[in-house]
Structures are given as C-alpha cells and as structure tokens.
Amino acid sequence: xxxxxxxxxxxxxSHLCERLVARGDEVVALDNFVTGDPANVAHLxxxxxxxLRDVDVTRDVTVEGAVDLVLHFASxxxxxxxxxxxxxTLEVGSIGTMRALSLARxxxxxxxLASTSEVYGDPExxxxxxxxxxxxxxxxxxxxxxxxxxxxxAMTLAHRSTHGISxxxxxxxxxxxxxxxxNDGRAIPNFIRQSLAGEPVTVAGDGSQTRSICFVDxxxxxxxxxxxxxxxxxxxxxxxxxxxxxxxxxxxxxxTGSSSTVNFIPRPVDDPTVRQPDTTLAQELLGWxxxxxxxxxxxxxxxxFRTETETAHFPEPPLGAxxxxxxxTGS
Numbered sequence: 001x002x003x004x005x006x007x008x009x010x011x012x013x014s015h016l017c018e019r020l021v022a023r024g025d026e027v028v029a030l031d032n033f034v035t036g037d038p039a040n041v042a043h044l045x046x047x048x049x050x051x052l053r054d055v056d057v058t059r060d061v062t063v064e065g066a067v068d069l070v071l072h073f074a075s076x077x078x079x080x081x082x083x084x085x086x087x088x089t090l091e092v093g094s095i096g097t098m099r100a101l102s103l104a105r106x107x108x109x110x111x112x113l114a115s116t117s118e119v120y121g122d123p124e125x126x127x128x129x130x131x132x133x134x135x136x137x138x139x140x141x142x143x144x145x146x147x148x149x150x151x152x153x154a155m156t157l158a159h160r161s162t163h164g165i166s167x168x169x170x171x172x173x174x175x176x177x178x179x180x181x182x183n184d185g186r187a188i189p190n191f192i193r194q195s196l197a198g199e200p201v202t203v204a205g206d207g208s209q210t211r212s213i214c215f216v217d218x219x220x221x222x223x224x225x226x227x228x229x230x231x232x233x234x235x236x237x238x239x240x241x242x243x244x245x246x247x248x249x250x251x252x253x254x255x256t257g258s259s260s261t262v263n264f265i266p267r268p269v270d271d272p273t274v275r276q277p278d279t280t281l282a283q284e285l286l287g288w289x290x291x292x293x294x295x296x297x298x299x300x301x302x303x304x305f306r307t308e309t310e311t312a313h314f315p316e317p318p319l320g321a322x323x324x325x326x327x328x329t330g331s
Contacts, residue, residue: 002026002067004109006057006100007074009036011179012114012172015220016071017041021049028063030055030074034088035081040179057096058088067107069227072100073114075148079141079268080185086144093148094155101159101167110166112227113156115234117173117275118146127242127276130171130234140270153234160232168226173238173277177216177297178304188213188298191249192305195258205267207246212276214239215297218290225286236277239290255298256306 003020007013008029013036020027026049029041033054044050055061057074075092076082082089097113104111120128121136136146153169160167176188183193194201214237222237243251246262253260282288 014040129278169233195256200263238277
C-alpha cells in the first residue's frame with residue numbers, strides 16, 4: 001500500500017512509519033516538526049519506500065498520486081506541549097483532521113484517526129469500554145487536547161456517514177518506548193530520566209492514581225490491525241493491566257539500579273484517578289492483545305535512554321512550558 005502518516009516524525013508516528021516500511025508499504029510522512037523530530041525517522045531516509053515532507057496539516061495536505069491509507073497522528077500529545085500550544089492543538093484536531101479526511105476522500109483511501117484515552121477524562125466507569133461517554137472538563141487545562149480529540153472523532157464519523165469514507169478510530173492508552181523525549185513531561189520518561197541521573201523521582205499526589213502502560217511495539221501492532229480491517233471503531237488499544245504511579249516509579253528506580261528516592265509533589269489539575277482500557281473489542285474484532293512483557297519493555301526503554309540520550313540532542317519544551325508543566329504533569 002501507499003500510506004500517508006501525519007505526524008510521521010513523532011514518537012508514535014515514527015514507529016508506525018518504521019513498521020509500514022518494514023512490511024513493504026510505501027510511506028509519505030508529513031510533519032511540521034513542532035513536537036516531532038526528523039531524527040526519529042533518519043534511519044528510514046535511504047529507503048526508496050519512505051519520504052518525509054515538512055508539512056503543516058492545518059494549512060495543506062496535498063499528496064500526489066494514489067493513496068491507500070491515511071493515518072492521522074499529527075498532534076501535540078504531551079501535556080508539556082499542549083499546555084504551551086493550546087491553539088495549535090485545537091487546530092490540528094479540527095482543521096488538520098478535516099484536511100486529512102479530505103485527502104482520504106479524494107483518494108478513496110481508508111482513514112484512521114489517532115484518538116486517545118483522554119476522551120474518557122477522569123472516568124467514573126472502570127475499566128473504560130468504548131461505550132463510555134467520559135467525564136471531561138472542557139475548560140480545564142487538559143481540555144484543549146481532550147476536546148480536540150473528541151471533535152476529531154465526531155468529524156471522522158460525520159465524514160463516514162456523509163461521504164461513505166472507510167474510517168477507523170483508535171483510542172490510544174498510555175504508551176512508552178524508545179524515541180520518547182526525556183523532557184516531554186510524561187511519567188515514564190520523567191521517571192527514567194530522573195532515575196538515571198540519580199535525582200529524586202517526582203510522583204504526583206500520593207501516587208495511588210493508576211495508569212495502564214503499553215509498549216509501543218504492541219500499540220503499533222494494534223493500530224495496524226485496525227487499519228487493515230474495515231472496522232469503524234472506536235477501539236481501545238492499550239495494556240489492560242493497571243499500575244499505580246508510585247509502584248511504577250519504584251519499579252523504574254529498581255530496574256535502573258538507581259539510588260534515587262521518591263519525592264511527592266502536588267497533584268496536577270484534572271489528573272485522572274484511574275485509567276484502564278477494556279480491550280474486549282480489540283480482542284474480538286482484531287484478534288489483538290499486548291504481547292510484550294512490561295518489565296522487558298521497560299528495560300528496553302531504559303537501555304535506549306541510557307545509550308541514545310548521551311549523544312542525541314532533544315529540543316527543549318516550548319518556551320515557558322517547563323515553568324508551567326507542573327499544572328498538568330507534576331514535573
């Protein structure tokens with residue numbers, strides 16, 4: 001197939017591009033590099049099946065020739081980023097989604113939207129099935145990301161019903177792996193970076209809040225299973241085994257062999273108390289379930305941080321984000 005991946009130089013987008021090229025697809029990756037990094041796909045540059053274009057999908061999404069699949073993954077995804085880029089986050093979820101859908105419609109291509117578990121907000125139903133409508137604060141600090149994705153889901157379904165486009169929606173739960181930015185503000189990069197540096201590991205609140213973490217290889221397999229199907233979704237893709245943030249921090253300290261201690265900091269605004277996917281639908285419709293052992297995945301990620309981040313350059317968060325990131329992340 002010929003596949004367009006918006007946000008193709010981001011964390012998830014780069015892993016998608018890598019897997020698509022490896023299986024023989026031709027990939028056109030679009031990214032404006034606000035949060036993505038060309039270095040994430042530099043190893044694909046010599047492949048005749050891969051092309052990276054500097055494109056802002058809120059301005060234009062033009063791709064010549066045939067396209068079989070559009071994977072819309074362009075968006076700031078870290079709280080540090082969307083706190084500092086609220087308008088851009090809303091624009092890529094709305095205007096960017098519409099332009100990517102128009103590309104798919106014009107090419108008669110299947111379209112898959114990267115949505116998020118954030119559409120469930122601070123859930124009152126646990127674990128969260130796709131039928132749950134969520135508990136989202138539209139005017140809270142997370143609202144720009146949550147509502148951008150909720151709008152994108154509605155726009156995707158409207159194009160499906162109005163124009164007959166083949167669409168799919170994947171709701172992505174907490175994911176980790178190589179190529180995450182050490183300073184992106186999310187829990188696992190924070191915990192690993194702090195542990196490797198021997199710094200106190202910062203845990204928000206009392207650390208009892210839970211997340212369900214999924215290794216990126218498993219997530220990509222689930223996304224492509226949906227993309228290769230005709231299912232509309234939404235479908236939860238994530239690891240259904242939840243863990244508290246305190247237990248995760250202590251686990252990372254142990255696996256890194258660090259002398260770090262845990263430092264408790266104020267709980268972020270609208271920080272979800274629990275987050276766990278009901279993956280029954282993914283198992284029944286797609287035959288998908290996570291396969292990589294979490295400890296093995298954490299060790300692989302720690303090894304990447306330990307070796308790659310010694311020489312790699314990672315851009316700082318947008319100006320001012322470091323000072324205000326505690327509002328969302330506790331970092």
